[in-house]
Amino acid sequence: MAVLVTRPDTRGEQLTEALNKAGVAALHMPLFRISAGRELNELPNKLTQLKAGDFVFAVSPNAVEFAAETLRNTGFRWRQDLTYFAVGQSSAEYFCEQSEQAVHYPYAHENSEGLLALPQMRQLTGKTVLILRGNGGRELFPAQAAIRGAQVEIVECYQRVPVEYDPIEQTNLCQRSGINTIIATSGDILTRLTDFVPAGERDWLTQCRLVTSSWRVAKSAERAGWQKRQILIAPKADNATLVKMLAELAEK
Structure with a gap:
């Protein structure tokens, strides 16, 4: 088995290195690079304007990294009177480390649907939800938060x-x-991948096994031409989970 790693930045490099160390041949071809977002300078002011008890949600470790660096560089600290959320365990742990605050995340389903199912998200009237994310991304969470009564603020912390x-x-x-x-x-990675590979090589692409961490991405892959049997869904998106899954698969 030989694996193509499309994850960008150092996390993609680390995943590739870990796979090779585990005896799984891996090649790193990031389809995006991650750079600073265009709205980072707005972050300190938006944090200052939040009321005690308002929510801050980080979509990914990249959002946390750029946000934390901006606050350090401008002399601001993460407020102790806010409630912090992330979409998954790895993002939550990194957010906790950088902010020195407790960070909540959906244990059962590490996605927007799981986040919306948390008890704290049932009624958001009177709350402001500040979302730290990249350019683009899913609109499910901000749309549902607004429907539930929240004022939604978004800061583009990074760009793909x-x-x-x-x-x-x-x-x-x-x-x-x-x-x-x-x-x-x-x-985003799946869309970029299918657009990138020449049309004449589409059969080769869709005959490759596809590993993702989301039912939503898996369904998109089926629409793009993959057979369901060629799609594997990892329980989590962190590097350790992906390495363990692929190492076990390589041994079969």
């Missing part, structure tokens, strides 16, 4: 910028490397 490759050259490299398994942990 497509990495430019020669599609034919990179696809040929993947084929020569024997890639038969691809990790695509988000809808």
